[in-house]
Amino acid sequence: MAHLHADNEELLKRVRRIAGQVQAIERALQAKADCGKTLHLVAATRGALNGLLEQIIETHAQFHVADPGLSDEQRQAGVNELLKAIRQYSK
Structure with missing residues (x-):
């Protein structure tokens, strides 16, 4: 997805924050923290992962589905990729 390069720094910041959140979960489990906190x-x-997913889905839809310059085949391929990701997420 070459179009993601425009937002690459923002996406990387989000991923780093998510990684920090996952590390906090690990530390909480190791410390046997209260289940409510965990x-x-x-x-x-x-929620952070959902936000990242929404941002990438939106960008994908704009560039691979809604772009008027796409052929019908390109648009269908974009829809198929999007549906595949949604199905995987829904499992």
């Missing part, structure tokens, strides 16, 4: 950490991480 649940909160997991929920926050899931």
Whole structure:
């Protein structure tokens, strides 16, 4: 997805924050932290991942589905990639 390069720094910052959140979950589990605190950490991480996913899906849809310069074949390929990702996420 070459078009992601325009937002690459922002995406990398989000991924690094998510990595930090996952590390916080690991530390909480190692420290046998209260389950409420751990649940909160997991929920926050899931929200961050969902936000990242939404951003990438939006960009994909703009460049691989909605772009008027695409051929019908290119547009269908973009839709298929998007649906495949959504199906995987839904499992």
